[in-house]
Amino acid sequence: MDISTSASLGTPSPRFRRFDSAKTFPATDSHRRYYSSLPSSCSQSPRAGGGGGGTANTDTTHVMLANSTTVADPKVVTGDGGYLLEDVPHLSDYIQDLPIYPNPLQDNPAYSVVKQYFVNVDDTVAKTIVVSKESPRGTHFRRAGPRQKVYFESDEVHACIVTCGGLCPGLNTVIREIVCGLYHMYGVTRVLGIDGGYKGFYARNTISLTPKVVNNIHKRGGTILGTSRGGHDTSKIVDSIQDRSINQVYIIGGDGTQKGASLIFEEIRRRGLKVAVVGIPKTIDNDIPVIDKSFGFDTAVEEAQRAISAAHVESESIENGIGLVKLMGRHSGFIAMYATLASRDVDCCLIPESPFYLDGPGGLFEYIEKRLKENGHMVIVVAEGAGQELLSENTRTLDKIDASGNKQLQDVGLWISQKIKDHFSKQQKMTINLKYIDPTYMIRAVPSNASDNVYCTLLAHSAIHGAMAGYTGFTVGPVHGTHGYIPFQPITERQHKVVITDRMWARCLSSTNQPSFFTQRHLFENKAGDELGGIHVDDSENFG
Ligand SMILES: Nc1ncnc2c1ncn2[C@@H]1O[C@H](COP(=O)(O)OP(=O)(O)OP(=O)(O)O)[C@@H](O)[C@H]1O
């Protein structure tokens, strides 16, 4: 029996102890923020028990919710040696007497040959794996995978899938694998696609998704469901989920989407509905923390090589040629850093986390001049979020935001190209030939490569196993290579950024030979560490 099941059924596992009191809660501030935000009592929803098509026994549930502390209990479990499990919610936390069924995978010909096709109920995944002899065992997440018992019967499941935020290679693969995985592993036949992001729940049509409909979609870029920014109205979305009798919600999207998913989960729990809410992290920028990397990222890095190669060919074919490539990365420069490292043709990589300057000793202009004198040409890669502070110093800008509230960035590629041209034409020392390539949307729109396709399949399967096992309010993803179920809060509380004091950035600098543009003095004197993006200590590594 797994931990949450045992807790809710009153038969605690001997290895684990639930935390019941905030006073004895040893976790971090972020834990406290999360758990203090949980409802201490649950009020009756306008729809609860009102026959709105919800599948839960809402009457019983709400009596229980009103009198129970189960909902507000932190899902944190401790064990020996400082072991801490940041567990995810379970439907049985707030709905009593849910029926449990044997997992149909037991009879699945493909899986029945697998020696251990169910994960051990106590299996968890360590958040930090670099430890020393004295280290406490630290934070863990519940391991993803199929459980012996499930909380949904196959013909009871009515799932839906929604994609939100910007495009990313692999979206269609995740959609395909959720549909096919539900069908082939669990015999689920009713899956709805929500058209056009969150607002599609209440403003658009739905699409019926079957293995036949999704069969070839992984070969296409984009999302067959469409996507959007803005339009998250929690109450309307949950009304729609309830009205359509949906009981598994798969939400694919970035940091904003996962914040929205967390609100949907809270509202569903408040209404006492038997609906599993599962987030699948999507971000081409790789800016979601905790997980190893996001799907589509590898494809983006690979696709970026084509633009960098073109920039290299152009620049080396002409006197003092400069090829300048802009890549995506609003707040995190992972695509630029990895594309630079992979290519070996790049002489300078500029990312949001590492401030730079143009004029004077040690500045970008000086480096360009030196590099052109040495080599006759150069390639510069710039992430779209790099140098934004310089742009706003130099240009009068209104802070524009998109429909989701994200700051709209100015085009650093165009700006820097113009600055370089102006500098060298004013100096009259050197004639340069600059070619600016902006492949950003082309990179985002391609289908996912082979390794991302496999990764997307694993994500979809982990998500399905979790929902079928009754877990809810969680995101799936690999943590040091093993998939885990991660509560929304650690995923949404901060962004994953390149840590410029880590070895990976040093590798990048050493491959380009560019100056680091800041000195030790900057590192230690800058009180507002955040301005320097990733300079703060980050417990997740930049893949080594
Ligand atoms: N804080 C929030 N609370 C509720 N919903 C949100 C929040 N932030 C964003 N959303 C909703 O999530 C959806 C996607 O958000 P956003 O446009 O920020 O993209 P994203 O998921 O962060 O993906 P990406 O940044 O990778 O493109 C939008 O529909 C938006 O309304």
Ligand SMILES: O=P(O)(O)OC[C@H]1O[C@](O)(CO)[C@@H](O)[C@@H]1O
């Ligand atoms: O699609 P839009 O709204 O132009 O957004 C572009 C942004 O989306 C992202 O691709 C993230 O999804 C960023 O890299 C980029 O800044």
Ligand SMILES: [Mg+2]
């Ligand atoms: Mg985002």
